[in-house]
Amino acid sequence: EDQVTQSPEALRLQEGESSSLNCSYTVSGLRGLFWYRQDPGKGPEFLFTLYSAGEEKEKERLKATLTKKESFLHITAPKPEDSATYLCAVQRGYSSASKIIFGSGTRLSIRP
């Protein structure tokens, strides 16, 4: 069964303290792995798509990486405005190609 597991569930950092969020997945034929950011009361906001092991994407203080079993979202020198829930999702490559399966997210809190 396809599964996405994110860790930790919650992470509190001091402003400027770099860290990484983990997304482990099992899926039949990965077609794409997605990272989203979600603020309270809002819908998920798209950040990155990763397609194959070894790929990396960057945006401001965020960098996403992908291996055959997991993805990391690295956050460098975070600011309070980076506080949000970060969601990982996978899309598999067979008949249900359009459905994406989400993890439960990591709630990130950055203290000034």
Add this chain to the structure above:
Amino acid sequence: DTGVSQDPRHKITKRGQNVTFRCDPISEHNRLYWYRQTLGQGPEFLTYFQNEAQLEKSRLLSDRFSAERPKGSFSTLEIQRTEQGDSAMYLCASSLGGPGTVNQPQHFGDGTRLSIL
């Protein structure tokens, strides 16, 4: 605003009533998705449309739920005889889909929060 739009943003209703939500996707997107999200969980897939055709439905979508996209543009999600367990955020997303576009990201609206009294 050219993003995904959902209406209403909040809906409070009594158990047993019917409710209907509307989603207006990004105009050039041919695929439209409905998800449900409860507190502390990621969104769970309910159903999706390519143009006006409903191509997949989750086992989560009981026979009290029905979704339509009559002209391949906006979509509605109706829940009949609402139950306490239906309380959740209902999210709509849209994307481009088809040959050569299968990895296009889904873009989400801000959802409709449903509360059942």
